[in-house]
Amino acid sequence: MRDRQGVAKTQPPDPAVQRILERAEIEGIELIRFLYVDHGGVVRGKAVSRSRLAERLGTGIGHTVAMMAMNMLDQLQEVERMGPVGEVRIVPDPATYVPLPYAPGAAAMLSDLRRQDDSPWEACPRTFLKDAVAELAAEGYTLVAAFEPEFTLGRRLPDPAGGPDRLVPLDDSLCYAATGFDTAHDYTMKLIRALESQGLRVEHYHPELGAGQQELSIRHAPALRAADNHVLLRESVRGVALRMAMWASLAPKPIADQAGNGAHLHMSLWRESRNVFAGDSPERGWFIGGLLAHLPALVALTCGSVNSFRRLAPRMWSSAYVCHGPDNREAAVRICSPLGETGEPNLELKPSDSSANPYLALGAVIHAGLDGIRRKLDPGEPAEADPDTVPGRYPRLPGSLAEALDALEADELLMEALGPLRRSAYLAVKRSEAAAFKERDVAYELFNHLRAF
Missing domain, CATH: 3.30.590.10 (Glutamine synthetase/guanido kinase, catalytic domain)
Incomplete structure (x- = not known):
């Protein structure tokens, strides 16, 4: 964000984000999985390293729109507006952060699929609920x-x-x-x-x-x-x-x-x-x-x-x-x-x-x-x-x-x-x-x- 003179303004840190960053460091977390569920019912996601977590909590991780046209056999279906062109973001919900005790060094967050302008994407299942x-x-x-x-x-x-x-x-x-x-x-x-x-x-x-x-x-x-x-x-x-x-x-x-x-x-x-x-x-x-x-x-x-x-x-x-x-x-x-x-x-x-x-x-x-x-x-x-x-x-x-x-x-x-x-x-x-x-x-x-x- 910038003021009227074009000078960058510093935003106060989000307390929820700060708590996650502190926990990740204390608990020795190296990879954080951003999880979602697709139309085939399969749990999918991408992971970010702890060194980039602060940034990705805000921006999410880039993701092709086509993945929501993938079936459970990993066969991509032809769906209008879900082809090779277009991208959404996997944006995690900080309130869902949990270390994964069965995967030492990893944590996870449930995520929404959002547009690049951070508005909800019409194919996001979590947004539907x-x-x-x-x-x-x-x-x-x-x-x-x-x-x-x-x-x-x-x-x-x-x-x-x-x-x-x-x-x-x-x-x-x-x-x-x-x-x-x-x-x-x-x-x-x-x-x-x-x-x-x-x-x-x-x-x-x-x-x-x-x-x-x-x-x-x-x-x-x-x-x-x-x-x-x-x-x-x-x-x-x-x-x-x-x-x-x-x-x-x-x-x-x-x-x-x-x-x-x-x-x-x-x-x-x-x-x-x-x-x-x-x-x-x-x-x-x-x-x-x-x-x-x-x-x-x-x-x-x-x-x-x-x-x-x-x-x-x-x-x-x-x-x-x-x-x-x-x-x-x-x-x-x-x-x-x-x-x-x-x-x-x-x-x-x-x-x-x-x-x-x-x-x-x-x-x-x-x-x-x-x-x-x-x-x-x-x-x-x-x-x-x-x-x-x-x-x-x-x-x-x-x-x-x-x-x-x-x-x-x-x-x-x-x-x-x-x-x-x-x-x-x-x-x-x-x-x-x-x-x-x-x-x-x-x-x-x-x-x-x-x-x-």
Whole structure:
């Protein structure tokens, strides 16, 4: 900045920036990763050295616009305004700075993609969630959320038949079995310590149904922080495993004949200090009504991969029908009972997994629920039994990514919310993935999903 005489004026140092610079030096940080999530659901980024951190906290790191047209197979798609010409900046959020305990000498920050003039870029996923949160706030509401991820722990080994690498589970323990705790104990303790050191408060952990399958949930937080937390968790789950010569996959179905990995989305809606999902609140019903009305389109964003639809099958406790119900684990939207006298009720969206971009998924959920409140949509009667036992009563969710993308493209509200650039890029990326996996066998699909997620 310059004064009227053209003399450069010194800006006072930003306290948040100063704290990061001091921490980086004290903690021996040499590389700082600026992370974002692309339309394929892959966590990507660039890193800056500590010597240039002060500068890059302000300017960000240069990045080609084309990367948001890249699918999970690293195949670049033709999207207007996302070709070889044009650049954005990966601009970190200083509030998200964390050293990475599984990568000594490294730290990370979650980042926005911004134009060169520092204005928001229309294809930035994190900005999409920020805008949805702001729209919700304009109506007087705050969404609190948490992802409940499952993952498969094992080792990545060459296929004896010469095909792609495969994931061999760590154990074959039974669901919730004490032997499962013991088998994964060393890994689990390192993971929990890594998460807690990054400010992620671990709520629960247990060995799940599938071979080598684990479930670990993080304390709920405001929507943007919840999405940031899920990215940090995804990175930590895999980073800790790699440091222990193992491989962890959050892919929906890394092993075809084993239970799938979900990332159920829990949420509660607040007005001032009141949870509006408590009791027989009409707002809870309307919010559910909005989720159900847009659910066929929503799953294109909350279950954003070809592999996701191996998991979304009847009688798999992952939901396959458009319905809701109190503590019904086969319903797409479960109304969760509060825990104890001080517990708060919340909604659980079951068709959700870690192949989704959490910013797009959670932002779209907000738009759908808010639409339900604005239009006072009736969710209908709750499902009191497994919906698969009542043939023809409840609509079936899309059976493939291609079907879900068709539903998304037909959903005027969500397409409008995504905006022209983001929606055309997302549809192009995801349709290319559907086409690519259709031409290949199951082993190719499983390998590429366990590699990406």
